[in-house]
Amino acid sequence: MLSQRTRYTIRALQHLARHYGEGPIHLTDIATAQNIPGKFLTVILSELSRAGLVATMRGRDGGYWLALPPVDIRYGDILRLTNGALALVPCASRYAHEHCKNCVPEEECELRRIMIKVRDETAAILDRLTLADRFDAGPDEAEPESALVSQ
Structure with missing residues (x-):
């Protein structure tokens, strides 16, 4: 969240x-x-x-x-700056990795493997979207409409 x-x-x-x-x-x-x-x-x-x-x-x-054009500011960068990591569990984090407490060894953990996939997919989406993308369509439409940004 x-x-x-x-x-x-x-x-x-x-x-x-x-x-x-x-x-x-x-x-x-x-x-x-x-x-x-x-x-x-x-x-x-x-x-x-x-x-x-x-x-x-x-x-x-x-x-x-x-300080940068909106097309150069990605949502992934914003979240990493404010949240620190995109992963839902610390053991799946790429930049803030920590072993989970009270867990099985990482190489045996099925949840970790799932969360790494979730992290990677989330990162791919957030790193593709920029402040130049506008989301004027309804919530059911997945593709953003790129806005014309005056310079």
Whole structure:
């Protein structure tokens, strides 16, 4: 399950993607439009700035904008940045691997083999989708419609 922090991060980045190329957007505008507490959003945007996904400028005409084109920001990268790992169990994680407590040895664990497949499929989907993809269709339609992004 995605944490609230991850959901806020995605919504903030989606907002910035929709306004890509329009110049800096004030924090309060993002917070209001996305219903994100301002203090929490400040922390999130600061982390995104350090990660190189968001740029910022101080002052009256300042604000935040995407540091990269939306097509270059993948959902997989966002989740790895905020959640740390895509795997559902620690023993299936590629980057944050840990042995599971109270489990059988990894080479004997059938659940681990299944979870590695789930991790790989999830990663493939999330690494294919970018902030440039729009999901205006209903939830039953799997394919995103690529949006035209002004530059």
